[in-house]
Amino acid sequence: MLTDITLGQYYPGDSFLHKLDPRTKIVATLIFICSIFLASTYVAYGVLFLSVLLAVGLSRLPAKLVARSVKPLWVIVVLTFVIHAFSTPGAALFEWKFISITDAGVQQGVLMSLRLVFLIVVSSLLTYTTSPIVLTDGIESLLNPLRRFGVPAHELAMMMTIALRFIPTLLEETDRIMKAQVARGADFSSGHLLKRAKNLLPLLVPLFISAFRRADELAVAMEARCYRGGENRTRLHQLAYAPRDGVALGGVLALTLALAWMRWSGL
Amino acid sequence: MSIKLEAVSYTYMPGTPYEKRAISDISLEIEKGEFVAIIGHTGSGKSTLVQHLNGLLHPTSGRVLVDDIDLAAKTPEAKKIARSVGMVFQYPEHQLFAETIYEDVAFGPRNLKLDEAEVRQRVELAMEFVGLDYGKFAHRSPFHLSGGQMRRVAIAGVIAMQPDYLVLDEPSAGLDPAARNAIFAEIVQLYRTRGITVILVTHNMEEAARLADRMLVMAKGEVRMDGKPKEVFRADRELLHAAGVDVPRMVELVDALRLKGIDIPEDTVSVDSLVREILARQRRENAC
Ligand SMILES: Nc1ncnc2c1ncn2[C@@H]1O[C@H](COP(=O)(O)OP(=O)(O)O)[C@@H](O)[C@H]1O
Numbered sequence: 001m002l003t004d005i006t007l008g009q010y011y012p013g014d015s016f017l018h019k020l021d022p023r024t025k026i027v028a029t030l031i032f033i034c035s036i037f038l039a040s041t042y043v044a045y046g047v048l049f050l051s052v053l054l055a056v057g058l059s060r061l062p063a064k065l066v067a068r069s070v071k072p073l074w075v076i077v078v079l080t081f082v083i084h085a086f087s088t089p090g091a092a093l094f095e096w097k098f099i100s101i102t103d104a105g106v107q108q109g110v111l112m113s114l115r116l117v118f119l120i121v122v123s124s125l126l127t128y129t130t131s132p133i134v135l136t137d138g139i140e141s142l143l144n145p146l147r148r149f150g151v152p153a154h155e156l157a158m159m160m161t162i163a164l165r166f167i168p169t170l171l172e173e174t175d176r177i178m179k180a181q182v183a184r185g186a187d188f189s190s191g192h193l194l195k196r197a198k199n200l201l202p203l204l205v206p207l208f209i210s211a212f213r214r215a216d217e218l219a220v221a222m223e224a225r226c227y228r229g230g231e232n233r234t235r236l237h238q239l240a241y242a243p244r245d246g247v248a249l250g251g252v253l254a255l256t257l258a259l260a261w262m263r264w265s266g267l
Numbered sequence: 268m269s270i271k272l273e274a275v276s277y278t279y280m281p282g283t284p285y286e287k288r289a290i291s292d293i294s295l296e297i298e299k300g301e302f303v304a305i306i307g308h309t310g311s312g313k314s315t316l317v318q319h320l321n322g323l324l325h326p327t328s329g330r331v332l333v334d335d336i337d338l339a340a341k342t343p344e345a346k347k348i349a350r351s352v353g354m355v356f357q358y359p360e361h362q363l364f365a366e367t368i369y370e371d372v373a374f375g376p377r378n379l380k381l382d383e384a385e386v387r388q389r390v391e392l393a394m395e396f397v398g399l400d401y402g403k404f405a406h407r408s409p410f411h412l413s414g415g416q417m418r419r420v421a422i423a424g425v426i427a428m429q430p431d432y433l434v435l436d437e438p439s440a441g442l443d444p445a446a447r448n449a450i451f452a453e454i455v456q457l458y459r460t461r462g463i464t465v466i467l468v469t470h471n472m473e474e475a476a477r478l479a480d481r482m483l484v485m486a487k488g489e490v491r492m493d494g495k496p497k498e499v500f501r502a503d504r505e506l507l508h509a510a511g512v513d514v515p516r517m518v519e520l521v522d523a524l525r526l527k528g529i530d531i532p533e534d535t536v537s538v539d540s541l542v543r544e545i546l547a548r549q550r551r552e553n554a555c
């Protein structure tokens with residue numbers, strides 16, 4: 001069913017990662033992702049692997065869930081491996097006509113795919129442990145200093161929040177209209193492409209009408225309450241740093257420094 | 268000929284943190300020709316329950332049989348029998364899509380693969396039933412009507428499929444009293460003249476008491492009471508309050524009168540019968 005799609009894949013919980021301030025999580029994730037690209041040796045990859053494991057452990061998410069985050073992108077991971085395996089010069093392991101797989105290529109392929117996997121896992125940890133609304137709050141707060149340069153931080157965040165807020169509503173609406181039309185004998189799943197597209201009309205027309213109606217109502221409601229942008233607005237949920245945010249940032253920075261040191265010292 | 272539920276339970280989004288058991292272990296049978304009202308608090312599982320009656324939802328456990336055919340079976344018969352249960356959703360006007368009222372009402376009958384003459388006849392009949400003049404409205408856009416009229420078009424779209432069972436999920440929600448009365452009157456007329464089985468989900472106790480000959484009270488995903496409206500309202504008040512159901516004002520009035528020592532039969536639930544009782548009493552007193 002449509003409403004089974006959980007939005008932004010947030011998985012509620014109260015682990016160390018869940019409780020971190022969203023700003024810390026966003027910044028730490030960005031730093032972590034950069035540090036992934038510092039790693040070049042096996043030792044460095046080992047350290048990275050352990051850090052990712054630690055992060056997953058701290059999130060207390062089911063391992064299955066984390067593994068699932070890689071699934072939609074496995075094609076890209078495999079492709080990365082294949083391209084590197086075939087295109088890196090080195091001693092040939094296997095040769096056939098103009099195709100050759102080199103030892104350096106295999107090594108490079110494994111490391112590159114690992115990088116990708118780390119990247120995917122770390123960024124999905126962010127979205128698994130932070131609800132979309134809180135995430136938007138964090139982004140707004142981080143973008144705030146850029147307002148001086150004309151970045152409409154609040155307006156951007158507001159648009160994101162509203163969009164996020166209405167995704168489940170629209171999914172629910174889709175589900176309801178679909179059921180109503182199925183009850184009247186509509187068929188959304190058979191026939192050739194053109195016919196199927198035509199069959200979608202009884203779903204799409206009401207859906208668009210309702211989306212526009214909702215947008216209209218929301219605009220009126222906001223105007224009636226004299227809503228206006230960011231200046232001097234207070235908020236219900238204030239973001240606040242706690243000691244654990246320092247610990248998390250410190251940890252990520254230490255990892256980055258260690259990886260940088262390994263890279264320059266060639267370990 | 269009946270709709271039969273056997274130990275039906277339904278869980279939304281099983282296996283996720285959002286898992287929610289909406290109805291549990293419901294067994295009941297609705298005979299052909301009954302007028303059943305389902306009442307209960309918001310979130311008590313009424314909508315979930317009725318969506319099982321035409322196979323829009325299949326039970327997580329248990330079975331739903333319509334005229335002895337299991338709706339979960341993936342056979343053409345199961346699909347066909349599910350069509351015999353018409354379903355009017357909450358705010359059905361949100362499902363309108365066609366350019367003209369005619370086209371919208373004809374959507375269901377056309378999906379039944381009827382020929383165009385038959386479709387036209389059914390559309391005319393259905394529109395007449397919900398009080399929309401065919402000549403005047405058939406070729407207008409459904410989107411330029413009032414809320415009450417739009418809802419009637421939507422209901423006509425279901426009636427035009429000529430179901431044996433008609434399920435209505437809060438058909439009067441958000442309507443003004445006049446439009447509400449009109450819609451209930453049409454439902455009653457449909458029930459009386461076509462003899463179809465009506466299953467009405469409603470918040471309006473007075474209507475439920477007046478129209479239905481059987482009432483199901485739901486709370487927390489279970490059917491807590493099942494009986495004639497009179498019996499249900501006379502039953503344990505504690506239970507009714509626990510289910511979040513308000514007793515109709517009429518019942519409260521009769522209670523108050525009886526407390527004052529005025530002898531009115533306890534099972535008076537409609538205004539008409541109360542007036543008749545009081546007049547009869549006066550006549551008796553004047554006679555003395
Ligand atoms: N599509 C859905 N996804 C998840 N939970 C749902 C969905 N629809 C209803 N529920 C939940 O199931 C319970 C019963 O809902 P519902 O059948 O709509 O009750 P009612 O119609 O009596 O108000 C509620 O707690 C509701 O939150």
Ligand SMILES: [Mg+2]
Pocket residue numbers: 310313314315357436
């Ligand atoms: Mg409901």
